[in-house]
Amino acid sequence: MSRKGVGLAAFDRSRITSAQYASHGSSLRSSDAAALETQLAVFRSLLQQFAQTHAKDIRSNPSFRAQFARMCAAIGVDPLAASSTREGGGSIWAQLLGRSVNDFYFELAVKVVEVCSDTREENGGLIEVRKVRESILQSRMEGAPDITEDDILRAVGTLKPLGSSYSVIKVGSKPYIRSVPKELNTDQSAVLEAVQVLGYVSVSMLMVNLKWTRARAQTALEDLISEGMLWVDKQSVEWEYWSPGFMLTAQDPVQLG
Amino acid sequence: MSNPGPFPFPREYSFPPFFTRQTNLTTHHAQLVKWSTLVLSYCRHHRLFKLSLTPSSTSSSSSPEPGADELFHNRKLDRRLNTADIREVIDFMRKDGRAEYVGGKETGDVAWVYWRTPEEWAGLVEEWVDATGQKGTVLTLYELTEGDATLNAEFHGLDTELLQKALGILVKRGKAQIFGQEDSQGVKFF
Known part of the structure; x- marks a missing residue:
């Protein structure tokens, strides 16, 4: 059917076809964009609806909250992305989620900061997440919704945009919140990990279990004392170096002897 | 107690x-x-x-x-x-x-x-005197700490020496006057 035109008219024809292609392309694009926009709008309103209907559950039910957070992560949504420079108007998700999720974590973050600064003098700014949770739960009224360690970790995450020194580090297998910007060297981490077992260590325990020399064990312990991260008990046969975390434990500390 | x-x-x-x-x-x-x-x-x-x-x-x-x-x-x-x-x-x-x-x-x-400072004890005594309308009356120190009238007051059973410290503060402020001898002291509130 199509045949190559000859003569000058062929040039005109090809110009027209390419113009037609272009216009068709752009109409396709715009209809695609419109469709996407509708989808996004639907998704947005559904998510909003969901967050609104379940706001209470999100705030009060820790496992529901965890599920919600996981769902958001799966679809590539960060419910806590607080400041978005592109939108200009604060977090799109903050608007979508009716602030309930955001506020929950921000309020929790304030409590985490309180616990950390209240105990900083006694623990040198390093506290186990479990202890933070315990003391937050303790200070709350009867019947207040439960919170999980996972919530606390997320709450610490919300502090990042503030350029804060709060971070989560792992000592052994346990997460700690560090509220003083200091790095632990490997020996110090090893000691803190060993302390988790009984609540305390001594020089000879470190020498036996980690195969360290006396000087090395002594140095690591003294470093941690000078960071305020260990307390010393000189009334035992051999000096014992205790983790201040054991002061906050609900149950009695490990019985001696 | x-x-x-x-x-x-x-x-x-x-x-x-x-x-x-x-x-x-x-x-x-x-x-x-x-x-x-x-x-x-x-x-x-x-x-x-x-x-x-x-x-x-x-x-x-x-x-x-x-x-x-x-x-x-x-x-x-x-x-x-x-x-x-x-x-x-x-x-x-x-x-x-x-x-x-x-x-x-x-x-x-x-x-x-001092889980209560002498000033705080003084304040409590003063409040009590005020609340029970005993300004102008003379009370013995014994009455204040051991008397039935103060059974529900927090300063009931207060150490005598500490009570005297507290009353001393009220005296200085011109709110009270202490009379009498060592073991039979009385105090008048204004």
């Missing part, structure tokens, strides 16, 4: 290093704050107005009387705060106006523990 029962010791009391003076300055400060809070709440619980700081020789009994012997010696852990460290706690409390050596000296073997 009814027996208040055993004092619920805080968690740090079961923490062995709590009884050793901490070498790190910051940690030591945290330790002093905790001890000071503990001393105050312990004394408030047992309504002790002063503490004798030197260990008594009869500390062998398994259930000691409420006092410094019980407070500074955790028998379960076999840990005790030594006298020098106790003095450091008291000195720390003195800076806050929450303790004072008896006789107003720089040191001593007995210390007042």
Whole structure:
């Protein structure tokens, strides 16, 4: 059917076809964009609806909250992305989620900061997440919704945009919140990990279990004392170096002897 | 007075290093704050107005009387705060106006523990006099602390010497006047 035109008219024809292609392309694009926009709008309103209907559950039910957070992560949504420079108007998700999720974590973050600064003098700014949770739960009224360690970790995450020194580090297998910007060297981490077992260590325990020399064990312990991260008990046969975390434990500390 | 029962010791009391003076300055400060809070709440619980700081020789009994012997010696852990460290706690409390050596000296073997300061006791007495409309009447010191009329007042059973300190403050402010001899003193409120 199509045949190559000859003569000058062929040039005109090809110009027209390419113009037609272009216009068709752009109409396709715009209809695609419109469709996407509708989808996004639907998704947005559904998510909003969901967050609104379940706001209470999100705030009060820790496992529901965890599920919600996981769902958001799966679809590539960060419910806590607080400041978005592109939108200009604060977090799109903050608007979508009716602030309930955001506020929950921000309020929790304030409590985490309180616990950390209240105990900083006694623990040198390093506290186990479990202890933070315990003391937050303790200070709350009867019947207040439960919170999980996972919530606390997320709450610490919300502090990042503030350029804060709060971070989560792992000592052994346990997460700690560090509220003083200091790095632990490997020996110090090893000691803190060993302390988790009984609540305390001594020089000879470190020498036996980690195969360290006396000087090395002594140095690591003294470093941690000078960071305020260990307390010393000189009334035992051999000096014992205790983790201040054991002061906050609900149950009695490990019985001696 | 009814027996208040055993004092619920805080968690740090079961923490062995709590009884050793901490070498790190910051940690030591945290330790002093905790001890000071503990001393105050312990004394408030047992309504002790002063503490004798030197260990008594009869500390062998398994259930000691409420006092410094019980407070500074955790028998379960076999840990005790030594006298020098106790003095450091008291000195720390003195800076806050929450303790004072008896006789107003720089040191001593007995210390007042002010879970209520003399000013606060004075305020309580003044409030009570006001509330019961006894301005202008003369009350004996015995009536104030031991009389039936003050049974429900917080200063009922207050140490006599401490009461006198408190009343002394009211006298200075021109709110009271003290008469009489040593053991039969009376006070008139304005």
